[in-house]
Amino acid sequence: MTTPLLLGLIAGAILSGTSLLYATLGETIVERSGIVNLGLEGVLLIGASTGFAVTAATGNAWIGLGAAAIAGALANLLFGWLVVSRKANQPASGLALMFFGFGASALIGSRFIGAIIDGLPKWRPSWLADLRWVKSTTLFNYDLLTWVAIPVAIAAWWALFRTRWGLGVRAVGESPVAAYAAGRNPALLQYQALAIGGLLAGVAGAHLSVSLTNTWAEHMTAGRGFIVIALVIFAKWNPLRAIAGALLFGGAEALQLQIQARGSLISPFILEMSPYILTLLILLLWGGSRRLAAPAYLGRTAYAME
Amino acid sequence: MKHKLGIVITAVIVAVFLVVAPVDAQQTRLIIGAVYVGSINDFGYNASFHQALTQVAKDIPGVKLVEVENVPETGESERVMEGMIQQGAKLIFPTSFGYNDSARKVAKRHKDVSFAFAGDGATMRNFGVFFGQTQAAMYPMGVGAGKMTKTNKLGFVIGMPIGYALGNVNAFQLGARSVNPKVKTVVVVTGGWADKAKEAAAANALLDQGCDVVAMHVDSPATVIQTVEARGAMSIGFQSVDARALAPKGWITGIGFTWTPYFKQLANDVIAGRFRGEAVYKGLGQMVAIAPFGASVPADVQQAVNQAATKVAQGFNPFTGPLTDNRGSLVLPPGATVGSDQMGNMSWYVDGVVGKVR
Numbered sequence: 001m002t003t004p005l006l007l008g009l010i011a012g013a014i015l016s017g018t019s020l021l022y023a024t025l026g027e028t029i030v031e032r033s034g035i036v037n038l039g040l041e042g043v044l045l046i047g048a049s050t051g052f053a054v055t056a057a058t059g060n061a062w063i064g065l066g067a068a069a070i071a072g073a074l075a076n077l078l079f080g081w082l083v084v085s086r087k088a089n090q091p092a093s094g095l096a097l098m099f100f101g102f103g104a105s106a107l108i109g110s111r112f113i114g115a116i117i118d119g120l121p122k123w124r125p126s127w128l129a130d131l132r133w134v135k136s137t138t139l140f141n142y143d144l145l146t147w148v149a150i151p152v153a154i155a156a157w158w159a160l161f162r163t164r165w166g167l168g169v170r171a172v173g174e175s176p177v178a179a180y181a182a183g184r185n186p187a188l189l190q191y192q193a194l195a196i197g198g199l200l201a202g203v204a205g206a207h208l209s210v211s212l213t214n215t216w217a218e219h220m221t222a223g224r225g226f227i228v229i230a231l232v233i234f235a236k237w238n239p240l241r242a243i244a245g246a247l248l249f250g251g252a253e254a255l256q257l258q259i260q261a262r263g264s265l266i267s268p269f270i271l272e273m274s275p276y277i278l279t280l281l282i283l284l285l286w287g288g289s290r291r292l293a294a295p296a297y298l299g300r301t302a303y304a305m306e
Numbered sequence: 307m308k309h310k311l312g313i314v315i316t317a318v319i320v321a322v323f324l325v326v327a328p329v330d331a332q333q334t335r336l337i338i339g340a341v342y343v344g345s346i347n348d349f350g351y352n353a354s355f356h357q358a359l360t361q362v363a364k365d366i367p368g369v370k371l372v373e374v375e376n377v378p379e380t381g382e383s384e385r386v387m388e389g390m391i392q393q394g395a396k397l398i399f400p401t402s403f404g405y406n407d408s409a410r411k412v413a414k415r416h417k418d419v420s421f422a423f424a425g426d427g428a429t430m431r432n433f434g435v436f437f438g439q440t441q442a443a444m445y446p447m448g449v450g451a452g453k454m455t456k457t458n459k460l461g462f463v464i465g466m467p468i469g470y471a472l473g474n475v476n477a478f479q480l481g482a483r484s485v486n487p488k489v490k491t492v493v494v495v496t497g498g499w500a501d502k503a504k505e506a507a508a509a510n511a512l513l514d515q516g517c518d519v520v521a522m523h524v525d526s527p528a529t530v531i532q533t534v535e536a537r538g539a540m541s542i543g544f545q546s547v548d549a550r551a552l553a554p555k556g557w558i559t560g561i562g563f564t565w566t567p568y569f570k571q572l573a574n575d576v577i578a579g580r581f582r583g584e585a586v587y588k589g590l591g592q593m594v595a596i597a598p599f600g601a602s603v604p605a606d607v608q609q610a611v612n613q614a615a616t617k618v619a620q621g622f623n624p625f626t627g628p629l630t631d632n633r634g635s636l637v638l639p640p641g642a643t644v645g646s647d648q649m650g651n652m653s654w655y656v657d658g659v660v661g662k663v664r
Contacts, residue, residue, distance in 0.1 A: 110345065
């Protein structure tokens with residue numbers, strides 16, 4: 001039985017988009033505090049390899065997921081030590097973190113390549129499983145991370161825009177000096193944002209390795225860390241818009257594969273480019289507009305608060 | 307404080323070098339250096355070389371193996387090979403196609419070191435090329451898939467549409483059609499040889515479209531096989547015959563490389579001083595083997611696969627005209643064949659394959 005393109009597309013978009021959404025939420029929180037983490041690709045890899053390695057070693061994917069989250073947070077805190085405490089250049093430190101992530105993830109994962117693991121358990125409500133078109137797809141057959149992805153996005157939005165802590169984070173991102181003058185501790189808030197962002201990035205990486213593929217391979221994120229940085233811009237630094245963004249980009253990846261599986265007349269080379277063409281288009285259309293501006297202090301280093 | 311840190315770092319570096327001391331050359335007759343592009347535990351391409359060389363080191367007394375994994379296909383591989391030669395390696399296996407230029411440069415500098423390159427191109431006195439021909443071996447795989455499918459739709463995930471991959475797909479479809487006239491093979495290209503998440507998504511897309519058997523040509527078959535297994539469909543393995551462990555239920559069969567006999571011969575040649583660089587390409591029965599069948603495969607299917615395999619091993623070429631491509635034009639007139647040496651130039655899908663080359 002063949003599935004209608006739209007259903008296959010939605011199913012694929014949700015599977016591919018879950019990991020993108022967690023990573024986007026993490027990077028959004030980090031960027032709201034005024035820090036650009038270009039090393040996200042490396043953090044995702046550390047999450048993916050740690051998650052897989054710990055799952056293989058303990059036999060429990062939940063422990064693996066927890067370890068991945070902690071590893072992601074530690075990687076981001078290391079980055080924070082560089083750019084917050086040592087006031088190092090953010091893009092340069094981010095790229096260094098990325099390459100560190102390449103090496104560290106390869107080291108962590110090397111002994112576990114080829115291990116066979118039981119990934120996160122999937123669960124589909126039985127009344128949905130019997131629907132005609134659902135039965136033959138992955139629709140609604142999700143692990144916990146996919147089921148709670150949208151609630152997590154809402155929670156991130158609520159934390160950023162409805163709590164005193166979120167106000168502080170956003171204030172630091174706009175003007176660390178003003179936040180400091182108002183009695184907030186910019187460095188502490190940035191560390192907190194980085195830790196939470198790292199937790200989410202670790203979870204995003206682990207979703208790839210212990211749920212979506214149940215394998216670990218070097219560089220398995222294949223550039224998703226950079227797509228996420230573009231996604232944060234697409235989402236205008238808003239966790240709720242990130243939901244649509246992650247589905248759109250997950251959908252772009254799913255679309256090219258679904259189209260091929262249906263037998264298209266479009267060159268696979270053109271289809272392959274589609275997610276990246278989308279990225280370029282968004283940066284082109286969104287770029288330079290003041291209304292959609294990033295946090296004012298994004299990527300800059302604040303001095304004169306000691 | 308800073309000085310102390312420096313001393314500690316220096317001490318650690320020195321200690322590392324002491325631990326990684328040169329291989330003891332006393333009772334060693336031959337040191338083999340192997341350069342891998344990925345990990346030796348990938349259930350795939352790299353594992354096939356590692357297992358064969360490990361066997362060679364075990365079977366021939368005095369052979370030692372120096373392996374380096376995850377070597378990028380850049381100038382870095384040149385340094386890795388130079389390092390192996392400094393450790394005394396006299397036979398080097400650059401096992402990935404991208405090492406071509408680097409390996410040839412090193413071979414020209416070290417005429418006393420023999421090279422066996424998994425790829426193609428000109429040979430030199432100390433530089434041989436070899437590879438296993440998987441394309442014809444995919445024909446019996448297609449026979450198995452064509453007999454097992456219930457939906458008459460087979461899926462095939464490939465990394466990139468290069469000639470060798472197209473050959474695998476085409477032989478698979480030809481084999482399947484030989485036992486099932488209604489069968490089609492749907493191809494999905496992921497755009498890379500190791501993008502795991504995309505491989506999983508590609509396998510899901512194929513299953514969504516009603517394929518119930520999925521084959522693949524990517525570096526490691528693990529992701530596709532596990533994704534297919536989790537959704538209760540069947541798979542045909544590639545690269546390593548051990549991949550069966552990944553799919554207790556849906557495994558039909560698969561092909562893998564068996565390099566051991568050839569590598570043993572090379573090692574003995576180097577020890578005896580009679581190595582000469584040659585181009586050696588062997589298919590089913592020599593460098594390529596069929597994996598054990600899965601538990602759910604009925605005896606008549608096993609028999610049909612084995613018969614087709616024997617036919618191929620005895621010289622049957624699936625690429626014998628007349629053959630029409632999937633756009634309806636005649637690509638091979640009656641009697642014409644595509645030899646395995648022309649496989650890299652293949653640029654069409656045979657009739658019954660759903661896909662577009664470029």
